[in-house]
Amino acid sequence: MSNVVKKTGRILRAPENFVDSSLVQEISKSGLNEDRRAFLRRSFLAASAAMASGTVLAQAAANSLAGDSNILNLPEHARTLGKPVAASAYGMPSAFETNLQRRESPGLTRVPAASVSFAPLQGLFGIITPSGLHFERHHQGWYDIDPSKHRFMINGLVKNPKVYTMDDLMRMPSVSRMHFIECGANTAMEWGNVAVPTVQYSHGMLSCSEFTGVPLSVLLEDCGYDKKRAKVVLAEGADGSGMTRTISIDRALDDVIVAWGMNGEMLRPENGYPLRLVVPGVQGVSWVKWLRRIEVGDKPYGTKDEAIHYIDAMPDGTFRQYTSIQECKSVITTPSAGQTLLDKGFYNITGLAWSGRSKIKRVDVSVDGGRNWRTARLETPILSKCLTRFNIDWVWDGSPVVLQSRAIDETGYVQPKINELRAVRGTKSIYHNNAIQSWKVAESGEVSNVQVY
Amino acid sequence: MSRFINTVAALALAATSGLAFAEKFPNIGRTATEKEIAAWDIDVRPDFKGLPAGSGTVEKGMQVWEGKCASCHGTFGESNEVFTPIIGGTTPEDIKTGRVASLTSGKQPQRTTMMKVPTVSTLWDYINRAMPWTAPKTLTTEEVYSVVAYILNMAEIVPDDFTLSNTNIAAVQARMPNRNGMTTNHGMWDVKGKPDVKSVACMKDCPVDEKIRSTLPESSRNAHGNVAEQNRAFGATRGTDTSKPATTAPLSAAKVAVKATATAPAAAQHPGMAAAKQNACVACHGITNKIVGPGFNEIAAKYKGNAGAEAALFGKVKNGASGAWGPVPMPAQTHVKDDEIRAIISWILAGAK
Secondary structure, three states: OOOOOOOOOOOOOOOOOOOOHHHHHHHHHHOOOHHHHHHHHHHHHHHHHHHOOOOOHHHHHHOEOOEOHHHHOOOHHHHOOOOOOOOOOOOOOOHHHOOOOOEOOOOOOOOOOOEEEEOOHHHOOOOOOOHHHOOEEEOOOOOOOOOOOOEEEEEEOEOOOEEEEHHHHOOOOOEEEEEEEEOOOOOHHHOOOOOOOOHHHHHOOEEEEEEEEEEHHHHHHHOOEOOOOOOEEEEEEOOOOOOEEEEEHHHHHHOOEEEEEEOOEEOOHHHOOOOEEEOOOEOHHHOOEOEEEEEEEOOOOOOHHHHOOOOEEOOOOOEEOOOOEOOOEEEEEEOOOOEEOOOOEEEEEEEEEEOOOOOEEEEEEEOOOOOOOEEOEEOOOOOOOOOEEEEEEEEEOOOOEEEEEEEEEOOOOEOOOHHHHHHHHOOOOOOOOOOOOEEEEOOOOEEEEEEEO | OHHHHHHHHHHHHHHOOOOOOOOOOOOOOEEOOHHHHHHHOOOOOOOOOOOOOOEEEHHHHHHHHHHHOHHHHOOOOOOOOOOOOOOOOOOHHHHHHOOOOHHHHOOOOOOOHHHHOOOHHHHHHHHHHHOOOOOOOOOOHHHHHHHHHHHHHHOOOOOOOOEEEOOOHHHHHOOOOOOOOEEOOOOOOOOOOOOOOOOOOOOOOOOOOOOEEEEOOHHHOOOOOOHHHHOOOOOOOEEOOOOOOOOOOOOOOOOOOOOOOOOOOOOOOOHHHHHHHHOOHHHOEOOOOEOOOOOHHHHHHHOOOOOOHHHHHHHHHHHOEOOOOOOOOEOOOOOOOHHHHHHHHHHHHOOOO
16 A cells, blocks of 8 residues: 555545455445445545545545545635625624634632733734734623723822823824733643643733824823823722722833724723723733823822732742743744644744843744754844744654743843742742743654653 | 824924913813822822821721622631632741741741731832722721731730821831832833843753753643643644644654644624623632632522522622621622623523533
């Protein structure tokens, strides 16, 4: 028997000698009838299946030396009229894409209104996260706020405390910037040991969008902020949790945006419609959603989400407070844990890299557990404090391997190994786990989550 | 962006000829009124700037706690059923030193709020703006002072007869068990800060340990559902079928055919289930388990065959109730419309599927 190729769309050699000799005699003597035809069909299917392991059963049976039935028999969409324009006024993904959803991690929290849903990084391309798959983190649920009733206030160390409507804000000078947002607790569950089965759960508190809004610096100027005394701003949300976070005046005047736009349209309600703060490079909790107020101050505010949570436990029992910046990090999104390679041969290893301090300078990939590295291609655009997509060629020979990616940013900082992070921070820090991620490919083709030193 | 705003401001100024006052952005926004600022400027700083005058007793705090807090936090703030515990793990010695010893002793399985929080202002500020969880910003100033006093009393920081007020809260701060437990000695506040871990980008023959240190426990393989259904059904790879044990045979051996089909769209959801989720009923009631209140399955079982159940339950949800399942009251669900309540109840009584 010739080499069997185990994929859809390939031509398979038909099986031979699969018919019982007594049936052959019957057919020779009395010809074919429906029963004998059916029997032949079933035997052919069984024989084909035995030959073509790993392929769709129906596909294998249909294939013959003549070619793929998907080509030889024109499909319905080649022979009919399709749907009209504007059949759906707001278009949705294909019905064949329903497997990719943002998902909760069972047992992570007891209450879904104070919880997380993770983005399906394993199935996404490029650097923009589709808005409907953007990860969520809420503390007291989310809302769909009436934008005509929403108000934004700036007060504190300013000459003129002001109130703005959405109409006002959307008349201001506007900018558009692409930035990643990452929860400080992304990959938190892996500090001690492997805990989750796929990249969606290990790295999915991460998304990237193009945000449009007015720079906070412009609004602070408009209110006449006190340039001498201002050291921090407090951002406050209009939601039930009244989320508050202290942000340095340095960040506030640099690239913080009071934003309403997300990927060309208004923010989604789950992402803070109609107004949120964008704090590039800083952990997601500071990107206050349903933003209602900015207060200019001269001392940090010690809010709940910077004095009880989002504090990093150190091995000596102290907590690091006000750890805002997300450091350089990367992960391979395919092949990743929870996926199976069906085949030896060529693959494109692909993944994401990002840094809260600058642009990504370089990404290296290892296919032998970190012993040897090659430098990956970076896809454009390469932007500061934004996701960067990397790709690299790989030929898999079927042997067990461990895949890793490692990012370096423009400051020269190298993404650390998990043991290097633990040596400094212990295993209970919860936040800011930016360690190199390892995926093991078994001989069976199954990829799983592992940790190596 | 400072350069950006200077340019824009200069242009705006140049454009505003003839206006009475040289505003940078004419006719955008307006001055906030004092009442508006008072309505929203509710934050309390660690030095107590922003703390409204007032007071509250431990005694009153206990009453408020019983009615509005215990259902999620436990009678003594010790519960970890819904949220992480508030009370526990601190000692009189910690109150003296300002450093919680159990953070290093390893004796405490969970880090409670009181083990961590350095500033009593944080408790006041958070309870005032965000509590109770289902009805935030409904406590009076006196109630907030009282609840904070109760928490401090449970943590043995103040005595049973204590009255907390804006005049003595600074003295309480001096007794917070972890007041000295924070550090800002790190490089993650400033974008140009110095990182604490320095790794090297070795490229060839790097020193690595062959041993795999950690893998996913077998029992967790399917804990997030069948991962095959969480990956696209075509492309470079397939999702792994985690509902079956891991295959060990190398790729070349024959194995069970993998079907590539689209998943069927999910079956339509009962409107009562959707309403129960959207109105956060599931925050306190599990579908098959008790959280704060009874599970929906328990409610369905209790009222099975009871003809008056729909009407009775409607009243309880709309107006609040207590005593049927335990001492913790269910608050009136004033945010839920009548027809939604009916849909939710009929879904629950039908088995909450």
